[in-house]
Amino acid sequence: MTSQDPTTAQGSTPVVELVGAGFAYEDGPAVLSGVDFAVAEGRAIALLGRNGxxxxxxxRLLSGGLRCGSGSLRLDGAEVAYDRRGLTRLRTTVQLVVQDPDDQLFAASVAQDVSFGPMNLGLPEEEVRLRVSEALEALDIVALADRPTHLLSYGQRKRAAIAGAVAMRPRVLIMDEPTAGLxxxxxxxxxxxLRRLRExxxxxxxxTHDVDLALRWADEAAVLAPSGLHTGPVADLLADDxxxxxxxxxxPWGTAVARLLRAHGLLGAGAAEPRTPEELDAFTGALVTE
Structure with missing residues (x-):
């Protein structure tokens, strides 16, 4: 198993961290064993691996939806207590958005759904309205505030589900295959x-299963393989055949293109690699004008 130390990399304690975590469903084999996974402040991390x-x-372990069978979950360096107080603290810091938005949306309108989490925190009505407004704006769905959730398109439902998590103002937003079906x-x-949220x-x-998306979007990758969880800079891990x-x-497409360019002496060591077709167009255009 390989890993980097986010405490060293970022100069601070990880926001949330699994330490030696293992989990098995009832009457089943271990799904995870001895997993160390730390999420440092301000990062974009792609989690990749085959189905199963x-x-x-x-x-779900990272967000507290499941409890570690072994090892521990830590928040700001302290082990999470799975009582009401501990889970409330965790869930105001870490929010999970599941893959199918229909498993998350339930209220009559978008604004009502987005307001559910903040209202459950017992916040004043004015604060709830502010959070709903901010979340709708962040996901570019202000115009959908009064729209019944059952009348939304699939993409709109995805963004509404994310807005519900964003309204909790989490420091860490976790999403399971958010681009699937779009x-x-x-x-x-x-x-x-997501770029606006990160900013x-x-x-x-x-x-995600999309290695091209991971290479384009993420700072770091975490790859689940039979040998364990491997973490590090996204370009390094996704170049490991x-x-x-x-x-x-x-x-990834971008990795293959970069290898081809280097093989022909067109991309120097340390030069930025084109990760999208648009970046390749810009790169080749610059070569032509030189």
Missing amino acids: SGKTTLL DPHGQERLLDA GGTTVVMA ALLAAARLRR
Whole structure:
């Protein structure tokens, strides 16, 4: 198992951290064992692995939805207590958005759904309204505030579900396959919303099968393989062919292009690698004008 030390990398204690964590469902084999996973402030982390590798289980452990069978969950360096007070503190710091928005949305309108979490915190009505307004604006769905949730498109439901988590003003937002089922335009709108959240100081962890998205979007990657959880800079991990094969992940498009450019002497050591077709167009255009 490989890992980096976010305390060293970021100069501070991780916001939330699994230490030696293991979990098995009732009457089943261990899904995760001995997992160390730390989420440092201000990072964008992509969690990758094949189906059944334990990604969703890891996210639920990290957010307190499941309790570690072994090891521990820590918040700001202190072990989380799974009582009312401890879980409330965790869930005002870490919010999980599940893959299917229909598992999360339940209120009659978007604004009512987004207000549910803040209202449960017992906040004053004015503060609840402010949080709902901020969350709707952050996800670019202000116009949908009064729309019945059952009349939303799939992409709109995704963003409404995320807005409900954002209204809790978490320091860490965890999402399970947030771009699954979205068309390219819907993906771009969601990524724009996530960029705004990150600019506002939110740390984002995203489970995804999309290695191209991970390479383009994330600072760091966490790859679940049979040998354990491997963490590090996203470009380094997604250039590790042996790790990708073990995790049953394909090589990202951007990594393949960068290797080709280097093989032909067109990309120097340490030069920024094009990670999207648009960046490749800009790169080749610059070569032509030189």
